[in-house]
Amino acid sequence: MLVKQSCHRLFHRRLKVKNFEDSTTQKNRTNRIILAEQTFHKKGSSPPDFPLGLILWYEVFISNSKPGDMMKYAIGCDIGGSFVKVGLLTEAGQLTSRKTIPLPRFKDPEDFTGWVSSALVMFARQNLPDDGQLSGVGIGIPGPVKYPEGTLFDPPNLPFSGEIPFGELLRKRLPFPAFIDNDATVQTLGEARVGKGRKIRNFIYIALGTGIGGGIVVNGRIYRGDTGMAGEVGHLVIDYRGRKCLCGARxxxxxxxxxxxxxxxxxxxxxxxxxEIRELLETGPWGKLPGILKERIERGEKHWQKIWNIFADALGAGMGSLINIFNPEKIIISGGLSYYSSLFLARAIETARHYSFKQPAAVCEITVSKLKENAGIYGAGLLVFEEEGK
Ligand SMILES: [Zn+2]
Structure with a gap:
């Protein structure tokens, strides 16, 4: 009750500064506040934990409750290891604003969800145009995600493990709908709608980074599999007696x-x-290694190309199998390592041709993404419109 009263007071004080509906009567506005409060309390017992968050929550909710034909927007959010990238998209897939926020360390999932919801509400408040309506937020996050629930299983970039009901926790805190999916799946959707997968019915997306993410588009739709976890092309076994993988297989x-x-x-x-390389191997960050290898090769230390050749052969063998299984029109390569494609792509394509049947190999174009690090923002935002249209 105390929370309820103080919300009311804070909200009314805020309304004096900024009116959301100039022509709306006080009665209507009060009704809306009551409606917002009811919705807020119906959503559960996890109110934003600082007064500003509470006010912003109401503001976005009320602003979103405006009647009439308004321009629709969605927030696309890409949660990485150390940064969160957020962008605002129109229904046509135009990115109107974008922000990168450092991701702090969290002690538990509640703490993490609270931070994410506050960051999203704040971003919506700062970037949503006055005549815009927010359809919701789409979020891409690394690791296995059960879709559409948004449950995470041992998220690799977050300091907690087990089954995390991230979607459930987040929906209680947000004044707009939230859709959570695997980061690579969401990037694949971005490629499919506004990237090189546009107007392509069948393609495979491969994101080369710390690990490998992937996505499959069949007949113009993301193939999610039975429990929403399909597309893990990185764990395609190319040598069953080979190196141990972090997933436990070989x-x-x-x-x-x-x-x-x-x-x-x-x-x-x-x-x-x-x-320099020995130290990085011991202490990290390993993300610097590709750049160092490229630099040394350019300086004339040609033997480092062997590292990229192993990389290219493995990628090529994997892509060869993918071509045989899916007969795709395209394979789109993305992720941070796609910036080094001059060191591995030609050889990988040659290897892929060698390991696949002639006819499907001849029709499959292997190409590098143009969206690169923005694919996740695009895909996450467009996921909202896709769900809305169902
Ligand atoms: Zn594996």
Whole structure:
């Protein structure tokens, strides 16, 4: 009751500063506040934990309750290891604003969800145009996600494990709908709607980063599989007696063609490693290794190309199998390592052709994404409109 009263007071004080509906009568406005309060309390017992968050929550909710034909927007949110990228999209897929926010460390899922919801409400309040209506937020997050519930299983980039009801916790806190899916799946949707997968019925998306993310589009729709976890192309086994993968299996493509794969190759490398590389292998960040290898090759240390050749052969073998299984029109390569495609792509394409049937290989174009690091924001935002249209 105390919370309810103080919400009311704070909200009314805020309304004096900014009116959302100039022509609306006080009675209507009061009704809306009551409606907002009812919705807020119906959503559960997790109110935003600071007064500003509470006011913003009401503001976005009321603003979103405006009647009439308004321009629709969605927030696309891409949660990475150390940053959260957020963008506002129109229904036509135009990115109107974008922000990168450092992701703090959290002690528990409640703490994490509280921070994410506050950041999203704040972003909506700052960026949504006055004549805009927010259809919701789409979120891409690494690791297995049960869709549409948004339940996370041992998220690899967050300091807590087990089954996390992230979607359920978040929906209680947000004044707009939220859709949560695996980051690579969401990126695939971005490629399908506004990237190189546009107007393509069948394609495979491969995101090369610390690990490998992936997505499958069949007949113009994301293929999610039986429990929403399909598309893990990085764990395609290319050598069943090969290197141990972080997933517990052996010989996955990811154990060769990713930053983790480069680390594995360097550890097996039969040459003396220079101090700079040895130190990075021990202490990290491993993300610097691809750049260092590229620089050394450009300086004339050609033997480092062997690391990229192992990478290319593994990626090529994997893509060859994908071509045989899916007969796709395109394979779209993305992720941070796609910036180094000059060092591996030509050889990977040649290997893929070698390991696949002639006819499907001939029709499959292997290409690098143009959306790159924005694919997640686009895809997450467009996921909202896709769900709304169902
Ligand atoms: Zn694996």
């Amino acid at each position: 010989g996955c493509m990811e154990a060769y063609a990713s930053i983790n794969g480069i680390v594995n190759s360097l550890r097996e490398f039969p040459y003396d490693l220079p101090g």
